[in-house]
Amino acid sequence: xxxxxxxxxxxxxxxxxxxxxxxxxxxxxxxxxxxxxxxxxxxxxxxxxxxxxxxxxxxxxxxxxxxxxxxxxxxxxxxxxxxxxxxxxxxxxxxxxxxxxxxxxxxxxxxxxxxxxxxxxxxxxxxxxxxxxxxxxxxxxxxxxxxxxxxxxxxxxxxxxxxxxxxxxxxxxxxxxxxxxxxxxxxxxxxxxxxxxxxxxxxxxxxxxxxxxxxxxxxxxxxxxxxxxxxxxxxxxxxxxxxxxxxxxxxxxxxxxxxxxxxxxxxxxxxxxxxxxxxxxxxxxxxxxxxxxxxxxxxxxxxxxxxxxxxxxxxxxxxxxxxxxxxxxxxxxxxxxxxxxxxxxxxxxxxxxxxxxxxxxxxxxxxxxxxxxxxxxxxxxxxxxxxxxxxxxxxxxxxxxxxxxxxxxxxxxxxxxxxxxxxxxxxxxxxxxxxxxxxxxxxxxxxxxxxxxxxxxxxxxxxx
Numbered sequence: 443x444x445x446x447x448x449x450x451x452x453x454x455x456x457x458x459x460x461x462x463x464x465x466x467x468x469x470x471x472x473x474x475x476x477x478x479x480x481x482x483x484x485x486x487x488x489x490x491x492x493x494x495x496x497x498x499x500x501x502x503x504x505x506x507x508x509x510x511x512x513x514x515x516x517x518x519x520x521x522x523x524x525x526x527x528x529x530x531x532x533x534x535x536x537x538x539x540x541x542x543x544x545x546x547x548x549x550x551x552x553x554x555x556x557x558x559x560x561x562x563x564x565x566x567x568x569x570x571x572x573x574x575x576x577x578x579x580x581x582x583x584x585x586x587x588x589x590x591x592x593x594x595x596x597x598x599x600x601x602x603x604x605x606x607x608x609x610x611x612x613x614x615x616x617x618x619x620x621x622x623x624x625x626x627x628x629x630x631x632x633x634x635x636x637x638x639x640x641x642x643x644x645x646x647x648x649x650x651x652x653x654x655x656x657x658x659x660x661x662x663x664x665x666x667x668x669x670x671x672x673x674x675x676x677x678x679x680x681x682x683x684x685x686x687x688x689x690x691x692x693x694x695x696x697x698x699x700x701x702x703x704x705x706x707x708x709x710x711x712x713x714x715x716x717x718x719x720x721x722x723x724x725x726x727x728x729x730x731x732x733x734x735x736x737x738x739x740x741x742x743x744x745x746x747x748x749x750x751x752x753x754x755x756x757x758x759x760x761x762x763x764x765x766x767x768x769x770x771x772x773x774x775x776x777x778x779x780x781x782x783x784x785x786x787x788x789x790x791x792x793x794x795x796x797x798x799x800x801x802x803x804x805x806x807x808x809x810x811x812x813x814x815x816x817x818x819x820x821x822x823x824x825x826x827x828x829x830x831x832x833x834x835x836x837x838x839x840x841x842x843x844x845x846x847x848x849x850x851x852x853x854x855x856x857x858x859x860x861x862x863x864x865x866x867x868x869x870x871x872x873x874x875x876x877x878x879x880x881x882x883x884x885x886x887x888x889x890x891x892x893x894x895x896x897x898x899x900x901x902x903x904x905x906x
Contacts, residue, residue, distance in 0.1 A: 476599025477766025538695025565812025590800025612825025810879025841875025
């Protein structure tokens with residue numbers, strides 16, 4: 443890479459600065475893309491297992507009752523419910539952290555930047571839900587209207603990654619932003635419309651815990667330990683309240699501080715001193731791994747950087763890998779298994795048709811139409827290097843509902859034919875939407891390096 447001749451020697455190059463700015467998003471996208479591989483593998487295992495000679499063992503496993511807690515107040519749930527009501531709290535906590543970060547400093551931080559992804563997400567929720575409701579009317583499938591509203595961000599980013607270097611960074615950011623708004627809408631739908639009878643005593647206890655969390659926030663407590671401990675108590679109270687327990691994750695995320703107190707001059711001086719120490723402690727003959735001085739400088743720089751990060755960012759980074767590689771794959775393994783012995787019967791079910799058409803037709807129409815309306819009437823602007831045709835291509839990828847759709851399906855229907863039909867619609871709709879979106883984007887994006895694509899590859903170039 444040719445150095446910037448006009449740059450003062452003590453300042454980083456423009457390429458390095460841009461690479462640093464893009465690195466957090468690239469880490470998020472890379473984790474989501476790789477996590478989609480694990481998600482797909484567990485989905486395939488669940489489908490094969492549920493339709494194998496050992497299918498009874500699959501369904502018996504997830505209905506096994508697991509009891510936790512003292513004998514006086516035991517908490518007994520099936521293994522599937524422990525996954526859906528317990529393990530998925532971690533997923534919803536990450537969703538809440540991402541929503542808060544986007545609202546504070548991301549694509550949703552200003553009205554102009556937020557109008558396009560918000561409009562796309564609203565269209566991607568309203569139109570699919572309406573199509574489902576028109577097909578199912580007031581029949582047995584009516585409770586499932588919220589199923590086709592969701593977009594699975596891990597699978598969606600994974601499909602977009604398959605398009606390769608053709609994809610502008612702005613398109614990936616747009617997809618991540620509207621999928622996060624989509625998740626926000628799904629959380630509200632779950633809290634409002636998929637809630638059983640309420641226990642006001644339990645809700646009162648939950649409110650008291652939230653008040654304590656807010657006090658910690660106001661007092662600017664930086665340690666994550668008290669927040670997480672109170673979060674566990676909040677989850678326990680919400681289990682008894684009638685609200686879905688996973689909402690505890692989102693509420694907890696909203697109370698975790700995002701700000702940190704940084705003495706910029708002191709941190710900069712400390713970082714520069716450590717870099718100088720690193721440079722002076724090693725030679726070509728003594729690489730990093732064998733130089734104790736360099737190792738210590740790296741460690742101290744890592745500690746110094748960790749000290750100036752806000753609690754929200756620390757927790758979000760810590761949760762990306764566990765959610766992508768553990769929580770979501772286990773959820774898929776527990777919920778994606780559906781017997782498809784009679785494909786024709788499942789395909790003709792109004793529930794499956796409603797979910798399928800909602801994802802495959804409703805999502806592209808809603809996302810594209812509402813995006814165009816925001817560009818035409820709300821003063822929204824397209825990301826750099828992105829065209830409305832690309833937005834249309836991504837709108838098909840938005841039809842990959844999967845994780846959140848399966849979650850809502852489990853709330854809408856009990857185990858049986860209705861739930862199987864909903865799962866069939868989710869799986870088939872996600873496959874069709876993802877495939878069409880991939881093919882469209884392969885033809886709509888240019889193989890030539892755009893400025894945005896060039897920027898995305900700067901970290902790799904910087905090391906060459």
